[in-house]
Amino acid sequence: MKDLLKHFAPGFCFILALSSWALPAGAAPVPLASLQPATVYAYNPALSAAPAPVSIAVNEGPPQPGLRFAAESEVTYAVPAEQNSFSGVIVFELRSLDVPQDEFRAYTKEVLRIAVDGKTEFERGVDSPQPPLEFSVPVRAGQKLTIISRSDAAGAAFSLVAAQFSPERRAAGSTYLPASGQGYVDFTPAPRQGVIGAFFPGESVPVTAVFAGQATEATVSFQLTPEGGTATPVQDRAQVSLSRGAGGIAQGGALWQVPAHQGPAALSVDEQVGGQTVFHREMRVAVIPHVELARVSSSTFAVHVSGSGHLIALDEFAYLWGAKWGRVFVRWPILEPSSGQFDFSRIDALVDTYRAQNMNVLVALGEDTPAWAGSPGSPDYMAAWERYLTNVVKHFAGKVQYWDVFNEVDVKYASPKLKGEPDWDIKVLRAALQTIHRADPAARTVCCSTGTSDWLPYDKRLFAGGLLNDIDVISLHPYRPTAPEGKEGPFTFTEELRAPLDLAKSYGASKPEWATEANWIIAPAGTHVRAAGLPESEQAKYVVRANLLAYIENIPYFLHAPFEHTHRPRIHSATLAAYAAMSSFFSGSSGPTVLAGENGLWAVASRNGGAYVGVLWSITPGVQVRLGADNLRFFDFFGNPVKLNPDALDVSDTPTYFRSSTAPQVQVLSQGRSVQWKSVESPARWTCSPNTSCSRTGSGVRVRSQFTKYAYQITSPPISVRSGGCFMARISLNLVEGNVGFFIMDGSTRQRVGSPVRTTFVPDGKFHELQVRVNTGSTRSVNLIVTASNPQGGTSVFEAADPAIADCE
Numbered sequence: 001m002k003d004l005l006k007h008f009a010p011g012f013c014f015i016l017a018l019s020s021w022a023l024p025a026g027a028a029p030v031p032l033a034s035l036q037p038a039t040v041y042a043y044n045p046a047l048s049a050a051p052a053p054v055s056i057a058v059n060e061g062p063p064q065p066g067l068r069f070a071a072e073s074e075v076t077y078a079v080p081a082e083q084n085s086f087s088g089v090i091v092f093e094l095r096s097l098d099v100p101q102d103e104f105r106a107y108t109k110e111v112l113r114i115a116v117d118g119k120t121e122f123e124r125g126v127d128s129p130q131p132p133l134e135f136s137v138p139v140r141a142g143q144k145l146t147i148i149s150r151s152d153a154a155g156a157a158f159s160l161v162a163a164q165f166s167p168e169r170r171a172a173g174s175t176y177l178p179a180s181g182q183g184y185v186d187f188t189p190a191p192r193q194g195v196i197g198a199f200f201p202g203e204s205v206p207v208t209a210v211f212a213g214q215a216t217e218a219t220v221s222f223q224l225t226p227e228g229g230t231a232t233p234v235q236d237r238a239q240v241s242l243s244r245g246a247g248g249i250a251q252g253g254a255l256w257q258v259p260a261h262q263g264p265a266a267l268s269v270d271e272q273v274g275g276q277t278v279f280h281r282e283m284r285v286a287v288i289p290h291v292e293l294a295r296v297s298s299s300t301f302a303v304h305v306s307g308s309g310h311l312i313a314l315d316e317f318a319y320l321w322g323a324k325w326g327r328v329f330v331r332w333p334i335l336e337p338s339s340g341q342f343d344f345s346r347i348d349a350l351v352d353t354y355r356a357q358n359m360n361v362l363v364a365l366g367e368d369t370p371a372w373a374g375s376p377g378s379p380d381y382m383a384a385w386e387r388y389l390t391n392v393v394k395h396f397a398g399k400v401q402y403w404d405v406f407n408e409v410d411v412k413y414a415s416p417k418l419k420g421e422p423d424w425d426i427k428v429l430r431a432a433l434q435t436i437h438r439a440d441p442a443a444r445t446v447c448c449s450t451g452t453s454d455w456l457p458y459d460k461r462l463f464a465g466g467l468l469n470d471i472d473v474i475s476l477h478p479y480r481p482t483a484p485e486g487k488e489g490p491f492t493f494t495e496e497l498r499a500p501l502d503l504a505k506s507y508g509a510s511k512p513e514w515a516t517e518a519n520w521i522i523a524p525a526g527t528h529v530r531a532a533g534l535p536e537s538e539q540a541k542y543v544v545r546a547n548l549l550a551y552i553e554n555i556p557y558f559l560h561a562p563f564e565h566t567h568r569p570r571i572h573s574a575t576l577a578a579y580a581a582m583s584s585f586f587s588g589s590s591g592p593t594v595l596a597g598e599n600g601l602w603a604v605a606s607r608n609g610g611a612y613v614g615v616l617w618s619i620t621p622g623v624q625v626r627l628g629a630d631n632l633r634f635f636d637f638f639g640n641p642v643k644l645n646p647d648a649l650d651v652s653d654t655p656t657y658f659r660s661s662t663a664p665q666v667q668v669l670s671q672g673r674s675v676q677w678k679s680v681e682s683p684a685r686w687t688c689s690p691n692t693s694c695s696r697t698g699s700g701v702r703v704r705s706q707f708t709k710y711a712y713q714i715t716s717p718p719i720s721v722r723s724g725g726c727f728m729a730r731i732s733l734n735l736v737e738g739n740v741g742f743f744i745m746d747g748s749t750r751q752r753v754g755s756p757v758r759t760t761f762v763p764d765g766k767f768h769e770l771q772v773r774v775n776t777g778s779t780r781s782v783n784l785i786v787t788a789s790n791p792q793g794g795t796s797v798f799e800a801a802d803p804a805i806a807d808c809e
Contacts, residue, residue, distance in 0.1 A: 027082040027167035039076040043310045049073035056161050058132045059179045064162045071110045071156035076146045079139045085170040087136040088163030092126050097569040104284050106570040108156040109195045111313045113148040125191030131184050135174040150313040176210050183211040183271040183278030196317050197285040201260045209240045210251045211273050219272040227264045234259040262287045263638035264573040286573040288580035291322030293358035296587045299324035300551045302558040309334045310346040314563050319357035322583025326354040327362045327558045333370040366406035377424025386435045393439035402444050405432045408451030410458040414791045426465040433470035444472040449516045451477045453758040454739045460762050468509045474500050475516045481530040481755040484546040485619045487771035489757035517560045523567030530755050540578040552592050581639035585613050585657050595666040603666045612660045618651040622672035625649050629660035675806045683800040686714040700801030705788045716784040718747045726808030727776045729784050732767040735759045738796035741789035742770045747781030758789050
């Protein structure tokens with residue numbers, strides 16, 4: 001590609017230089033370390049934000065005095081009299097994070113800004129080690145200088161070395177200070193580029209090349225390699241003229257035009273001086289469309305980035321997903337650290353950050369409790385709870401309309417740590433629902449964001465307790481380990497979404513619903529998360545398909561921990577790129593029509609202005625369709641134009657998008673290959689565990705356990721399976737009492753394979769089919785097991801029949 005790197009004149013990146021203006025008579029520089037901050041504020045209340053004196057050597061130089069700052073703080077200084085600039089050297093201190101060996105290294109992420117009277121004069125976002133950075137910003141006596149920093153992890157820090165106010169009038173600028181004979185290329189000047197690795201297709205990125213030594217020219221090379229073999233690498237190169245500045249640093253500037261191809265990619269950047277490579281870096285990036293959220297009035301696409309109750313660096317970049325909604329937590333102990341003493345600063349910063357991104361905000365109110373508030377449900381607690389809710393809701397009236405009343409109250413109700421008065425959960429929820437409506441008549445309550453394995457019976461308990469009249473929006477957390485279209489336990493993803501609505505209708509209530517937290521949390525195999533071992537490429541497909549299925553149902557879906565997770569602290573570039581493509585197509589569209597939704601094939605279209613936008617995918621291999629519409633254009637999973645034959649369109653589990661000028665129609669040409677189920681030994685012949693009563697009933701067995709939480713009840717004989725493949729099992733269960741789970745055990749190691757599934761449905765006297773799906777790995781023989789699964793203890797009574805197995809592929 002020609003002319004993607006364009007040479008700019010020396011000094012493009014503001015090499016620091018003194019003005020020729022005269023200095024004020026008698027004025028002298030003022031070291032920052034000699035001043036007391038006017039204000040010191042920690043975003044994370046558990047941290048100390050007071051700057052600490054340090055002595056740091058910059059490259060080969062002698063140690064110099066400096067100040068270390070916590071990277072989750074805001075520190076303000078009054079500018080001394082007769083001072084015109086503020087300068088120093090920034091040394092970022094990033095912690096290395098554990099990632100699988102085959103991945104790029106990951107570090108804590110930081111965003112640093114220097115503002116003068118509220119106006120940002122300098123900003124930088126970093127996600128990897130880099131040379132010290134010399135900077136200067138203009139100031140004027142009497143102004144307020146604020147050093148603002150944010151991170152994604154506690155304990156990150158940075159230092160300002162030799163920082164001072166000076167009477168010299170310096171232009172705004174910065175320059176990196178690599179070690180002697182080394183170079184550096186800054187190609188991520190915007191914080192979203194430096195922290196997230198997010199670039200917009202076709203954008204022009206200012207590039208700075210520096211070299212510590214004598215040089216007049218550098219060659220800067222870029223290679224962007226899309227992941228998955230979707231496109232050929234794009235290579236760009238430019239000769240950059242270098243101008244020698246202070247400290248022996250030669251510097252020059254250019255522009256890099258980001259290739260138009262969207263999606264995750266590996267970006268390699270090199271700098272050569274005199275034929276020698278003086279800088280090399282590889283990083284994973286996402287080239288994504290920019291969704292103009294200010295133009296989107298409503299959407300079902302939503303994210304939940306952080307849950308700490310205070311700003312982290314990643315909150316600033318929620319808009320990149322193209323989601324219209326953001327969910328944040330009010331942490332009661334942070335908001336009201338002592339009785340009656342409210343501090344709204346942290347939640348204000350969170351809410352304002354999302355609103356500044358043109359996003360709507362859902363605020364979660366309950367979960368953790370201050371120690372001083374007492375036991376949940378007690379008179380003291382209830383008085384404090386209602387006062388807290390009233391103050392928060394009134395504070396945000398006009399800014400926040402939707403309130404998530406209590407996060408995963410069923411988990412907290414089962415936790416000994418938060419157990420209080422009998423039935424405290426119903427008492428606390430009822431008070432919250434009614435208090436919110438009293439505090440702000442325009443407020444809408446979202447409840448109750450359940451998160452345990454028996455969420456639906458728990459919802460029944462709450463509905464039977466009379467809460468439905470005060471709930472405006474029903475909510476749940478549909479985390480899943482497997483594909484959204486397949487069954488996990490008794491439900492597909494769509495069936496799981498509909499179940500609480502159907503339950504509410506049985507009580508005579510018709511309510512909207514939100515999925516307020518869910519994802520496929522990925523981690524190395526063996527980690528105790530539900531989607532452990534799932535590749536990010538599969539996470540991306542599952543997340544997009546789940547959002548599209550929720551979009552069809554008009555149910556907002558809040559993607560939890562979208563950027564990264566503790567178990568895999570690296571930006572999910574593929575998922576980000578796929579999600580942003582989806583939201584760019586469907587944000588602002590209306591009236592989704594399901595063109596196909598059977599036998600594993602999905603086709604959906606919506607009106608978008610005077611035209612149509614749509615998507616197709618299939619979890620059944622071998623499906624082929626004919627798509628009929630005028631002016632059809634096709635796009636791949638990441639939004640790149642592709643040429644496809646609409647008269648013989650092969651449909652896979654990777655969504656394909658299309659646009660058309662007329663309403664599309666789908667004709668199925670080939671149904672594909674269906675799953676072939678094979679019956680196995682009747683449960684009446686399975687091993688019945690001790691302390692369990694088993695009796696034949698028809699073609700199955702009736703089982704009653706003693707009082708227990710978790711214990712095997714019936715175990716199948718060994719079943720041979722194909723190793724290294726995908727394996728499915730199913731069984732029909734009629735739950736009478738308690739709760740049960742269904743899982744697969746390796747016949748040799750006696751270890752569980754994959755995640756268990758649980759009944760989750762409300763006992764209704766009917767048989768329900770449960771399915772479990774696993775990757776067998778080295779397993780050659782398995783046992784199917786039905787187990788009691790009562791988080792709070794109890795008796796499990798059920799009937800089991802008709803087990804079967806199948807290969808997934």
